[in-house]
Amino acid sequence: MRIPVEKVWAEHPTAKEIVERLSAAGHLAVLVGGVVRDAILAELAGREFHPQDVDIATSAPPEEIHRLFSHRKVLTVGEAFGVVVVVDALGRQYEVATFRAEEGYSDGRRPDQVRWASLTEDLRRRDFTVNGLAATSTGEVLDLVGGLADLQAGLIRTIGDPDRRFSEDFLRMLRAVRFACQLGFRIEEETAEAIRRHAEKIRRISFERIRDELLKILATPRSAQGLRLLLELDLLPHILPEIYALKGVPQPEEYHPEGDVLTHTILALSVADGLWDDPILKLAILFHDVGKPQALWRSGGENMAGHCQIGAEIAEKALFRLRFSRKEIERVKFLVAEHMRVARLPEMGLGKQVRLLCHEESEGEEDFSRRFPAFAQLLRLVICDAEASSHRSSAWLPVLSQTVRLLVHLRRVQGLKRARELLSGDDLLAMGEPPGPRLGQVLAEIHERILAGDITTREEALKEAAKLLGRMPNEFFS
Missing domain, CATH: 1.10.110.30 (Hydrophobic Seed Protein)
Incomplete structure (x- = not known):
């Protein structure tokens, strides 16, 4: 069997140059790993093959690879393991690895000893048969591990x-x-x-x-x-012990005939699989009901009230443990904490709706998902959550309808930026209001009314703020 190596060379001419230059210098050089596997799978499925990452294995030692490609940028990312990366003019990276054998894994993570070896030894040290295939410069497939049979099966x-x-x-x-x-x-x-x-x-x-x-x-x-x-x-x-803890946690059959919380979570992920490939959205789906066991315990088994906030805290700790970035953790926390609240969007005041919509807004973007990335993911989570229960579209369709109306309203009130332009904390300080809880409360109230469309000018905002300050004694906030 052979793979269409011409397609690989056409899309990755630097990979062709690497193989040809190594071969001309008397070294064996072959394509290995995913590019070979994916080419065979495309052939078996009768679909178009588009080579992505291209990895090369060779009998040449690292110092020889450096010498042969001294005219190109070369990265030494794992030279102790015989791995050198050649970078083309477009910045694309090609991993070139010396045939090697590995011995002794005392820590269960990395070899204690590495030695240069033959192609046969190199292929047989790899993880799975489907990743242990190689192809020559002419596309002939070399199968020393039974990978072809397993790809077919x-x-x-x-x-x-x-x-x-x-x-x-x-x-x-x-x-x-x-x-x-x-x-x-x-x-x-x-x-x-x-x-x-x-x-x-x-x-x-x-x-x-x-x-x-x-x-x-x-x-x-x-x-x-x-x-x-x-x-x-x-x-x-x-x-993920937090997710494992969802197994066997019961839910009201009226709303969740699918079964326990873990079963519901799997079904919600299945809905997402058919619609989106966003791993952060799916991470939020994975954790969206993680607070239910603790909420059920707190209520003495009566209900799961408060599970969203509990879940957000659990998700934060779990993702911190797994070394996710602060930005990723904050996004998942937001989605978990708000996934039930957004389902009640049509019942919320307009100001609160705008605030939720504009969370992490990217002003200037025309595309909805780019302008409101957090809210867009929140809508997708609600759809997956509802479709994995008895609610189905009755839960998410009203939210989408209200979102459309909300976007029309937002164009009129011009969003949070406009609210801050009409009234800021500095304005209240200029009125003689000292920093403190009352200032924040008054500012939030006025912004809420601006977002709802009840206040449309700066004069109205200042006037209403003065009224509120007069009606709200400081003692109330002390």
Whole structure:
């Protein structure tokens, strides 16, 4: 079998140059990994092949690669492992790795010893058969690990003994789940059993690496399958104990005939999988009901009131542990905290509606999702949440309808920026009001009325502020 290597060279001429220059110098050089796998999958499915990242393996040692490509920018990202990155004129990076064998994994993360080796040894040290394929410069596929058969069968299988492969790097257990979701494959049973045997050892892996794999799983169109696999393979309690705690938590059958909170969460992710590939949105869906167990306990088993705020706090701690950025944590917190409130958007006062809509607004953007990114994600979360329950469109359609009306209203009142222009904290200070709770309360009240359209001029704003200051004694705020 051969892959259409001409397409690879056409879109990545620098990759062609790398292979040809290495070959001309007397070294063996082949394409490896994802580019070979994806080309074969495209052929099997009868669809167009678009090569993305192109990786190359070679018999040339790192110093020889440096010498041969001294005319180009070369990054030494992992030279101890024989990995050199050649950068083309467009900034695209091509990983060029020396054939190697690895020995001893005392920490379950990285090899104790690396030596240069043959192509056969290099391919057989890799994680899964579908990633252990190579292709020559003419496109001929080299299969020394049974990868072709597993691609045809739709299986994720380790190369060789699964216990040994996972012991070399326990992150590979999560990678198995990710590739199953990415490719729509099943995990071969011996491989799955080995993951169950080693599941608790995922704790040895850094939170940063776990976070990255989790995001890659969520970015696939099968993140719901990913969550099921994490549960079935006993990985979930070790990486996301907060989500595992949702298992068996009951919900009112009238609203949630689908079952417990974890089942609902999986269904909500499944809805998102069919509509969006945004991993941060899916992260918020994953955590949107995480506060329900604690809320149920607090109420003595009577209800789940307050679960949104509880959930936001739990999500913050979990994402901090997983080393998410502060920006990502704040966005997920907002989505979890507000996902029930936005469902009541038509019942809220206009001022409050505008404030919610304009959270993290990017003024000047025309596209709705770009101008109101947080609110757009909030709407998507509500749709997924409702479609995974008995509410369905009766819960989200009124919210979308009100959002359309709200956008028309926003054009008239010109949003939060206009409210701040009509009245600011400096104006109240100039009236003689000292800094303190009363100043903030009056300012919020006037802004609310501006956003609702009740106050339209600066004169009206100043007049109403003076009235409020006269009616609200300081003692009330002390």
